[in-house]
Amino acid sequence: MDQIIVQILNGLDKGSAYALIALGLTLIFGTLGVVNFAHGALFMLGAFCAVVFSRLLSLSHEVVDETRTDFLGNPMTVDVPYMHDIFGPEVGASIIDWAVPLSILFSIPVMIAIGFAMERGLIKHFYKRPHADQILVTFGLAIVLQEIIKAFFGANPIQTPAPTAFTGSFDFGAWLGFDPLTIMYPYWRLVYFFFAVVVIGGVFAFLQFTTFGMVVRAGMADRETVGLLGINIDKRFTIMFAVAACVAGLAGVMYAPIVAPNYHMGMDFLVLSFVVVVVGGMGSLTGAVFAGFLLGILESFASMPAIVDLLPGINQIVIYLVAIIILLTRPRGLMGRKGVMEE
Amino acid sequence: MAILEVKDVNKRFGGLQALGNVNLSVQDNTVHAIIGPNGAGKSTLLNCLVGKLIPDTGSVMFDGQSVLGRKPYEICQMGISRVFQTPEIFGDLTVMENMMIPLFAKRDGAFRMHAIEAVSSEKGLREEAEKMLDEVNMLDKRNMHSASMSRGDKRRLEMAMCLIQKPRLLLLDEPTAGMARADTNNTIDLLKEIKAKRDITIAIIEHDMHVVFSLADRITVLAQGTPLVEDTPENIKGHPKVKEAYLGEAA
């Protein structure tokens, strides 16, 4: 029993990331009809937003500290972050400590701007082109984005720690009445899961309860008709793209402490997120979220030692295997609607 | 002799009864029209004949053999050809290539790995294709890219592609939909000519009464998924039920 809970928990954080990326992918697909291979790159850019912001916050200048001396006996120079100057040492230190969560504020405008630029500058010219062209051009864009990041930040992963308050692990076992220390779960992953739930809930609420969202949902169902109503759907779709970019970016920001950001993390997640979208059903938002968590948890179960002993390698391929089976038995995915992407 | 026999065919889509107890028999070597108001189930019926849909109950026999459960390509190989409402041709290919494909399908069956000899070396088939193109007055367009032709030409090409396979039964789905009067008359003449020259049965779904009454030997009137009457054009014209269900509505 405790083993099962451990695996479910382990699957949650990866599942959250899959769900968030897949949500944006399917949103773009459902509204704009575009297959965006650069969506993983947006996730990666989000993670690097966290890197940039924490670097900005810890910018410092050298100050001579008269009270201490170095090994030569001269007064020692120490680096003092500007944050300490502005807010005083204590508040400054905790601001730096909280860099990753604070990056959310920084990344939202950045990601929206990136999303806006991408849609206006590139994607909108591909609405009427075949899906193959869309895949290819966004694939090219993904390469370009990741190479730019590589040029600036190098090829090595950049450690971006979570605030110290979240560094420990939560003893789920004790909490649930099992033996203490049997089910340990890092606090930050718990935070990530709740964050994902909040973002997903926010997107759904936005689509469900605003007129803007209503029009977008109508557009997802039938673009032609909405166009006939004289509603400027294109503009709304641009905003939708920016929102999707933002969701992927936020997923990346908060993921930075879990996996140190590197330039190819986007591509790694992209392929899997695409599989998630297909399993969930192209154009289905709930499907994407559901399939994201489902596959994240499945992956985690498949890496249990007992299962790997039984079926070696299953942990590496379980997601693809599930995708192949689902596509063959339910061509529209778990929750796909009729008429979406069928040739 | 009936070449096509439809018996007690039912088809439901969710709560909608698209076809209810359809019985229909098309006699060999005749032109049989199926008419009816929008939503009467004409297209559903047609799709059941060519294997795109499978009826819930009932049987569809072509020349003594059941077509149910067969794939569209198998049904075509049995001798049923279909012309679509909007011409379906191979737009990326030339007119001549469009003609060669049905010829290969007729000669070699549904699949044959014919990967080495060039298409251009098939002299016999080429001549056959040219003869057919000549019959529909398209010989001078044989090297044209077919997507760049007018809609009327595409329609004639599609018809030629069907006819070259020498089908026993030709199904026409509103062949004059969206055409101007002159084009419609041309199509009627073409169909008459085609019919006169060969031993072929034509089943036609049509909206345009002018077309129906100029061509059909027999007419079936479909309303709400069920055949109302089946009779000769003369009798259909005066039939009160038909007037009520269809002609009355149209007038």
Added chain:
Amino acid sequence: MLGIKGKDLTVFLLVAALALLAPFLLNPFPVDSAMAQFNAGYPDLMQRFVIFGIFAIGFNILFGLTGYLSFGHAAFLGVGSYAAIWMMKLLSLNIIPGIVMAIVFAGLFSVVVGYISLRRSGIYFSILTLAFAQMSYALAYSVLTPLTGGETGLQIKQTDTPLLSNIPEGEIGRANLFGLEMSDSSILRFANWEFTMNVGYYVCAAVMIVAFYLAIRIFRSPFGMMLRAVKSNQQRMNYTGLNSRPYTLAAFVISGMYAGLAGGLMVAMDTQVGPERMFWTASGEVVLMTILGGAGTLIGPVLGAGFIKYMENIVSKINSTVLHEWFAFLPDGMEDFMVTIFYPFVGKGWSLTLGLMFMAVVIFLPGGLVEGGQRLKRLFRRKKAEDDQSSAAKTPAE
């Protein structure tokens, strides 16, 4: 000639001539000149040109003709490579059995993958092939380590004693074709020019010429026409009495076998293989070559493969010293500025250039280099026609 004629024959002869004369054509600059860095006539690079050419020619039979975009063709290349290296380790260092088995195994594997993936079309097909390729990669990397050597891959080692080859004790076997070693080269020198004639390269070139010839025959055959019909209108195809599934499967398997052949040749030239050869970016690369050259055209994939591999080699060799030399004629400030601008795109930045190039082609030139060439030709013709007209207009006036 050879059952092909007209334009096709011209294209075929052109490709054959390019392939056979490549050691000369690609080394146009004297060894000690400043331009020597643009020479590309090294055996290793030329082998890559033609091997990737074969890969792209095969991919084009699937994507160019039927329009099915596979994102997993690197898997077949990988399977071919593994099959070939095992043949060389166990049976013979002669490359023939290795290459034959590479084609056979890639073919078998593509039957399985194609049979399943082709039940879906469009983007679903792309994702299915991608899923299969990623699965193969993951398995080659982990569980199949006894077969694939895992992360380190497989090489021919001292301990390998192939059944049919006699290798002296303690020596590492080398790939050969009936005794002709692939790595053998003879260097021709004319004044300051140097041309390397390499056995391995000519083996690859000969194979590519045959592969290209077969592709032309397939393109012009009824089978090729059917594949174009699949791309054009599957509905009409089905209602014409044709079953499109076996046609697409045949195209898939043929292109898989081409990929296997390319994989086998890679091993024959450089006797090692690793799982990264199957990674999905490798599949992306062949898509790129085909598109860049011109999907659906005969010569496009060959051009695309050559262009990308040439650029990759040249661009990644450029470093900041070279850039400084180039811009040395500018004033110092300008020189540094230009170097700073160009630096991210060269050397290790090759992928960036590739990505940009790729986007540019898809955006501006969806028909690839071939379409670009045709546009230029039309432009040139129109100009010429205008000139003729204007001169014709002048004549009567005089």
